[in-house]
Amino acid sequence: MTFAHLAISLVIILATAKVLGELSERLGQPAVLGELIGGVLIGPNVLGWVGDSEVIRLLAEIGAVLLLFEVGLESDLEEFLRVGVAALSVALVGIALPMTLGYGLAMVLGLDGRGPIVPLFMGATLAATSVGITARVLADIGHLQSKEAKVILGAAVLDDVLGLIVLATIAGIAATGSLALGSALTTGLLAVVFLVGAILIGIPLAPYALRAVGRMRTRGKLISWALVFCLFLAWSAERLHLAAIIGAFAAGLVLAKTDDQAHIKERVRPLADIFVPIFFVWLGFSVRPQLFNPAAPGGWHTILVAGVLVIAAVIGKVAAGYCARVPGLNRLAVGVGMVPRGEVGLIFASLGLSQGIIDVGLYAVTVAVVLLTTVITPPMLKWALAPRKEEIR
């Protein structure tokens, strides 16, 4: 890719994100919905104005990492611990219920032609939660400091750890044909140790590190070292098979406890302003509206399978939301906030394809389900969080 090609791609992506994001806000929806739809439109499957290149993908992933870093920076660790039990129950039910529903429905829809591994895998895909879109919607509508946001974000982090165990288990079954729960649990334990360790070691050490940075003379020292820390934890998380965004979130949580929190946030903001929309536009790239053409061969079947799975995906997570026992909590909003599968679901789907668990047709359906849950969340979450008569105290 030449620089000229990258430059014009970024011009198209950013301009589309801003125009459709603006339109979305004017229509009373979060800006992120416009960005997603913009991505579908300019992406390779519709207008083809921008190709899905490696560079755009990596810039998009930087965007996801910066988004969760920023969310971490604006969060208070104590508030998470206070809703810890609620978040854990939401995460556990939010994994178990969609898995069961997905497994059952896949059996009913006759997707078990190649053995129980396919229904099992479809269930696992429905269990994954991507917190990116919810974090963005909560930020868009100014709800990031709410109790609901804490439960959702806390549950999403736990969900990622639990999802990791599920994924490792399923991949193990696919590879060896037998259940190796031990190694899957080891993977999960390692992830927990990393997260807890990074935060417990990071919080007492960060003030010393920042004092050293403060004594430096070069320009941009604070944002540079903050980003080095964020990217290092993102890399570590990926190395432990966690999502990079979980590492970035942990880095944000650590720096949120320091005196420089406000300065770091202020400097991360323009970076996030540019990179985060690239992520959501890029997410839209993989949507293939052609699949849902009822006139095309197999079109109705695709619509049916995808529709049933989307409904299961929504019901599973919304029900999980009602398991959070916190007084005055908008539990519907918590459940809706857990609905999007986003990039985590896409990772699951592409892993299933590369490991030969699912075929190309089922892969397309899985991607469609993942993206439908992502696109319906912004308006649903906004609606769920709107103040209602009986809830106004």
Added chain:
Amino acid sequence: MTFAHLAISLVIILATAKVLGELSERLGQPAVLGELIGGVLIGPNVLGWVGDSEVIRLLAEIGAVLLLFEVGLESDLEEFLRVGVAALSVALVGIALPMTLGYGLAMVLGLDGRGPIVPLFMGATLAATSVGITARVLADIGHLQSKEAKVILGAAVLDDVLGLIVLATIAGIAATGSLALGSALTTGLLAVVFLVGAILIGIPLAPYALRAVGRMRTRGKLISWALVFCLFLAWSAERLHLAAIIGAFAAGLVLAKTDDQAHIKERVRPLADIFVPIFFVWLGFSVRPQLFNPAAPGGWHTILVAGVLVIAAVIGKVAAGYCARVPGLNRLAVGVGMVPRGEVGLIFASLGLSQGIIDVGLYAVTVAVVLLTTVITPPMLKWALAPRKEEIR
């Protein structure tokens, strides 16, 4: 490239840039010198901690574009016009003299075995100026608002247009064996029309555009649209065979005249803080210290040829600096500021290689000359700009 690979590469690049940049400043040198040396060390030719991938190159080019965008944002167009004649004479002599010197020395060194095209090409490579490093040094030592900075930046822009004509001419000779000055001049004229047109049309329209942006509601609207404008002009410049950084500089000049200049500058800064060091570290990647090993076969010959050409490169530009007739101007500093060939020289060299004008050996020498002029400039420029007894008024 996986995201984990990119993340750890960026961690290494940014940490190296900050540590060696800091060291450089503590030793009384501009931070950029440390970044360049850091790039040599961690790059593929020495330690090999970071590979020279497409993604890193593109991020580096974004850095160069952001650097010149920022310099443009801090510049006043009128001040450039005021030193226009001086800048033009520096640019003209700065092209003619190094070309003549390079041509003559290449003949003396016996590089005309394949006809006069090789000496001609070596001369053209010595004529190119890269303003990136000088702009960065001037910013590092707080001299961006000086008269010298205006002459250097103005001359560098003119230099790029003139260099474009020279390059088009030489490439034409190499391709057809005959001189096609007409088409080369057309290329140059087009570039001038673009630059003048972008600025003349941009300045009256920018306030209206920014007023429209001001009425928008989405987050990050100002930085997003400013960057869209910058990248669009960078892309346009590349399409007209100018350097992308010239387009970015023009975009900065246009926005510098608006009421939002300070806000835009403030938001571009963290982006530049992250990307600009990536550019300079990446520049260091292509240095191959192995070539200058006197014990290696041909080592002494390489050192001799490179040394002679570097001296010619410095003398040519320093003499050009003395052609600037502006009262009270530090003409030595102007000449030194024109010395670095940077990425423009690298583009020349790789074009010469791909067009078969020079062979791999001569390519290596050309790259070495380009990079030596880049590495020696920061300390030389700092020294040239230091106040001297006879100059203190």
